[in-house]
Amino acid sequence: MSSDLPETPDVPAEKVEPVRIEDEMEQSYIDYAMSVIVGRALPDARDGLKPVQRRILYAMNEMGVSSRSGHRKSSSIVGETMGNYHPHGDSAIYDALARMAQDFSLRYPLVDGQGNFGSVDGDPPAAMRYTETRMAPIAEELLADIEKDTVDFGSNYDDRLTEPEVLPSRIPNLLVNGASGIAVGMSTNIPPHNLGETVDAAIHLVDNPDCSVADLIDTPDSKGYIKGPDFPTGANIVNREGIWDAYTGGRGRLRVRAEIETEYTDRGGDRLLITELPYQENKARRIERIAEDVNEGKIEGISDIRDESDRSGIRVVIECKRGANVDVVKNQLLEHHLENTFSVISLALVDDQPRVLNLKELLEQFVAHRRTVVRRRSQFELDEAKDRAHILEGRLVALDNVDDVVEIVQNSEDRDGAMAGLREAYDLTAEQAEHIVRMQLGSLTSMEAGEIEAEYGDVQAEIDRLETILGDESELSEVVKTELREIKGEYDDDRRTEVIQDAGSVTREDLIAEEDVVVAVSESDYVKRMPLSEFDPQHRGGKGIIGARPKEGDRISTVFTASTHDYLLCFTNRGQVYRLKVFELPEMGRTARGTSAINIIDLDDGEEITAVVNTDDIDSGHLAMATRRGYVKRTAVSAFENVHSGGIRAISLEDDDSLVDVEVTSGEGDLLLGTRNGMTIRFAESDARPMGRSARGVNGIDLEGDDRVAGLVAAGSDDDRRDLLTVTKNGYGKRTPLSEYRRQSRYGKGLIDIKTDDRNGPVCSINAVSGDDGLVIMTESGQIMRTQVEEVSTVGRNTKGVVVMRLDETDRVAGVDVVDNTDSEGDVDAAADTDDDNDNDDDGQ
Structure with missing residues (x-):
């Protein structure tokens, strides 16, 4: 390939240094990083x-x-x-x-x-x-x-x-206006502050250089100066701990919450007004995301959102639906959209080096800078004042010897001669002589002379003042403080961001009245809750009232009572345990089917809740579990402290076994197992040693034929004054004193508790009760009856019992739950106690 360009001869380099490429890359990167840090990204600690x-x-x-x-x-x-x-x-x-x-x-x-x-x-x-x-x-x-x-x-x-x-910089700008920047490998994020508070803190530091950081912070416990950041957009800081961390260590996380006002209307449909947003929040994007969550059903109770903001300030109107709880809506907005975190990193350049500074160090850098500025300014002004005083001294000499000065000037050949004559005659400097020569005749009048003398006096006073400042640190400090007070007087304004005490989120639980409820669960895992007050107490033998309408082919499997604020451990037939908040269950009418439990508890197909334990009852001790095949196991309560949403294993089961019942025990009482065929065994709780969650347990009762365990009761050392309530599938039941069930060895056949003939049917449940307890009984078809324990007769073992709840021919009892201290206020239904159907038969043992 030909070219018209002349060939360039190779010229050897004058100096070649071999360098390791990793060393060169490292040094080049450091140079680049420092260039960004010092030259672009980070503020200087002095002027901010x-x-x-x-x-x-x-x-x-x-x-x-x-x-x-x-x-x-x-x-x-x-x-x-x-x-x-x-x-x-x-x-x-x-x-x-x-x-x-x-x-x-x-x-x-x-x-x-x-x-x-x-x-x-x-x-x-x-x-x-x-x-x-x-x-x-x-x-x-x-x-x-x-x-x-x-x-x-x-x-x-x-x-x-x-x-x-x-x-x-006469103002502490780094704190007053804050700073943000991203450098290489580091970043800064300093929030803005109120000028008046910051100036007061700086003045305090000038007077008390040995003060602590705590002395500068204004808290409810100590009267300081700076309450916290003061954002231009207002809003509220809700955690003082974050402020303390930021000021004492240079790093902290602040929770900044929007300012929301509530407007209540007489016609319902209350509204929320957002008047202040967290710092650096994009208002339009935030409103858009709120609207998206409303449309997707993540936030309930909002009917409309309008942005009515103008030049006067922010005003976002959120209209609530009729009947919606405005406090719940407000809390949802705060939790998901109107509260963010401001991460404080007080990183700034000190002598061209990045440093994380606490509050005192930030103010020290500014105060030290102001001292330097005042000192250098005073020196500059002193030099100028001395120069002026020097000139004025020469003029005063000329005024004192005006005739001789004029004669010397007149007799001189030129300006230089006149200057030389004056310097020789009066020992003047060149500057003084030159100035005298340039004086106009008008300045020799007596009035001008007086002005010069007055000016000279003022200049001397200024020199004395400046020399005092430069020679006395306390005077220099007074100048710094005086100028800071002037800045505060000129630019101070009211605080915009309030530091408030976080009272905690207003949760849905807080806004739900605490009341006793009945919870019903069907075999198809439909669940709902109903106020217990909807079911008036009846005499035993009543039919109750409708409590649920299961779909065709479904039937009620579990019923229990609880408070809306209770946290429950729900045990399933497959040995899993789940944590449940009662208020999260849907409240529905008596005729409603309920909601699929899969929306609340992650149950598998065929998995049913068979036992419920209130967490308020399990601060210590053990949980005793009984299986249908007669196994019993005790596990420490501490093993169930962390039950996650997907549930955890409570007991290991054989393929043909299932968990029947769970009771809280003290470790010193007895356990009673009741079977479907009416047998009951009582043995010492200590006979079943504590085991881990993955254990199967030990044999509790020796079952005959196709008999299976129906329930478990934990009896304390003083529970012999209580009764064992047994209820059968056909609605019959009886009370028998616990003292009639003697303690036996574990894994025996037990004693006859109740006759389970065709009239009674198999045993449905056993419970330890007192005379003033209440009962809630629910049938498989959804009928619920509420009565008092005292309505059920107390008889001996091996008896048939009495009618507790009168059932339709095809209906059966699904579950029984005991309500402590339930009184029988209100009207009692006409269903009365009857003596027919051999209610009081007692065949003996």
Whole structure:
């Protein structure tokens, strides 16, 4: 291939150094990281500004775009900043300029803007050619005295100009306006604060340099100065612990909650008004997500959402449906949408090194900077005052010797001669002599002389003041404090963000009245709850009233009573245990079928709830379990402390066995097992040693033929004063004192408890009862009867018992539950005690 270009001869390099590539990559990455950290991403701890912000304000100052001038096109300011100080692109500069003008981003905006600079809805600012800006008055406090050698200057990026390395900053801007930035391997996120509180804390630190961080924090227990961050968008901080962590360790997590007001209406359909949002929250996106959750059914009770916000502030109206509990709706919104976390990382540059600082250290950096600025300013002003005093001293000499001075000047050939004559005659310096020669004759009048003498006195007083400041640290501190008080008097305002005590979420449970309920579960796993008060007590032998209408082919399998605020352990026939909150069960009418339990408890096909234990009853001790095949097992309560939503194994079962009943035991009483054929065995609880959840257990009773266990009772040491209530499938039952059931060895055949002939049918349940207990009995078809234990006769063992509940021919008792201390208030149904059907037959043993 031919080419017209001349060949370039190979020239050997003057110096070649072999370098390991990993070392070169490491060093290059470190250089890049430090460039980003120092040159772009992190604020200086002294003025609280990142380089781009500092350069924008300095460029505006150099352009004369002050708070008293007219607004200038943002594009001109961006161009000036980029051309002279910040060579990183106009978009980065304009983004920083626009943010300094946003009253929802900065607590005290540093730029006064005209035009569209974005919104809390996430709208971007208009193009820089459309917007105009100038410095806000408070921004001039950052640049005050910059011309008095108060800060160091360095070369700009092309060495044409110089720029300040830091601004003098009369305000503690890092805390007042906060900062956020992402560097390489680190980030900063400092929240804004109230100026008045921050200034007061800084003054306290000047007076008490050895104070602790706690002395600066205003808490209910100690009167400090800074209550917490003060966001420009208001809202509420609900955890003081996060504030304490952020201020003492430099890192913390704040929970920020929207401000919501409730409006109650007489016609129902209350409304919620959102008037303040958490800091840096996108209002439009948040409203959209709330609407999505409402449409998907994740949030219930909302009929409409309207955004009525305007320039005066945020106003989002949420209309609640008629009958909806407005407090529950409010809590759902707070839990999922209107509360977020602000992670505080107080990282800033100290001597060009990134450091995480606590509250005191942040204020110390500002106070130390102000001391340096005041000292350098005072030295600058002292030098100027001394120069002026030096000139005035020469003028005073001229005034004291006016005739001789005029004669010397007149007799001199030229200006230099006159100056030399004056210096020789009165021992003046060159500057003094030059100034005298340049004096006008009008300044020799007596009035001008008086003014010069007065000025000289003022300058001397200023010199004395400045020398005192420079020579006495306490005087310098007073200057710092005085200027801080002036800043507070000029810019202080009311706090916007309140720090509130978190009273906890208002849960659905909190808003549901605590009442006793009846819970019914069918074989097809339909479940519901009904107020116990809907079932008036009846005499025994009544038919009850409808409590459920199972679908065709289904029947009630379990019934129990509980409080709506109870937490229950539900044991299934397959040996699993689930945790259930009663208030989560659907409340339905007496004729309703219920809701599929799969929506509440993750039951498998064919799995049924066979026993329920209230967690309030199991602080200690054991849970005793009985299986249909006669096994019994005790397991420590501690094994059931963490029952997750998918359930856990409670007992291991053989293929043809199932869990029948569970009781809470103390470890010192007895256990009674009752069978379907009417046998009962009583043995010491200690005969069944404690086992783990995965164990099968030990033999409890020796069953004959096809007999199976029907229930389990735990009897304490003093329970012989109670009775054993036995109820059969056909609605018959009896009470027998527990003392009639003597203790035997485990795995015996037991004693006859009740006759299970064709009239009675097999045993359905056994329970230990007292005379003042109440009973709730439910049949497989859904009939419920509520009665008192005292309605059931007390008879001996091996008897038939009496009619407890009168059933239809094809119906059977599904379950019996005991209600403690249930009185029999109200009318009693006409179904009365009868003596027919051999109710009181007692065949003996």
